[in-house]
Amino acid sequence: MKSKRTASIRIETYEVTTVRRRPLTLRAWCVACAAEVEMLSPKRAAEWAAVPLLTISGWLETGKLHLAEIAPGCLYVCRNALEQQMKECAAAKDLKIQPQASPRSTTRRNRSNSKGELP
Ligand SMILES: [Zn+2]
DSSP states (O other), X not given: OOOOOOOOOOOOOOOOOOOOOOOSEEEEEETTTTEXXXXXXXXXXXXXXXXXXXXXXXXXXXXXSOEEEEEXXXXXXXXXXXXXHHHHHXXXXXXXXXXXXXXXXXXXXXXXXXXXXXX
8 A cells, every 4th residue: 555645835924014194295206396305295295284174175277386206106295386486475465465555654654744833
């Protein structure tokens, strides 16, 4: 009678899963600025600029902000472009306020001139 030989094969597998949150800011290359700049996650950009996230989305859609895809589906906003956009918004607000202020100052000047008195 033949002897029966058996062999056992044991396969062990294991899996390591690393869960890491996206950093809120990082340094990365901005193509539009042609420089390595600080990049903010869209949420962090909204917090930094004190505007709703929807405003950030609108600025991105209109090309007012630079966008970099660091990894697939991982978008970051260029801080330089965000700062520039904030300056433009502040300047636009000043322009809106000035036309209201100018007529008053003109009126005051006219009044003092018509009476012949110095202010
Ligand atoms: Zn940029």
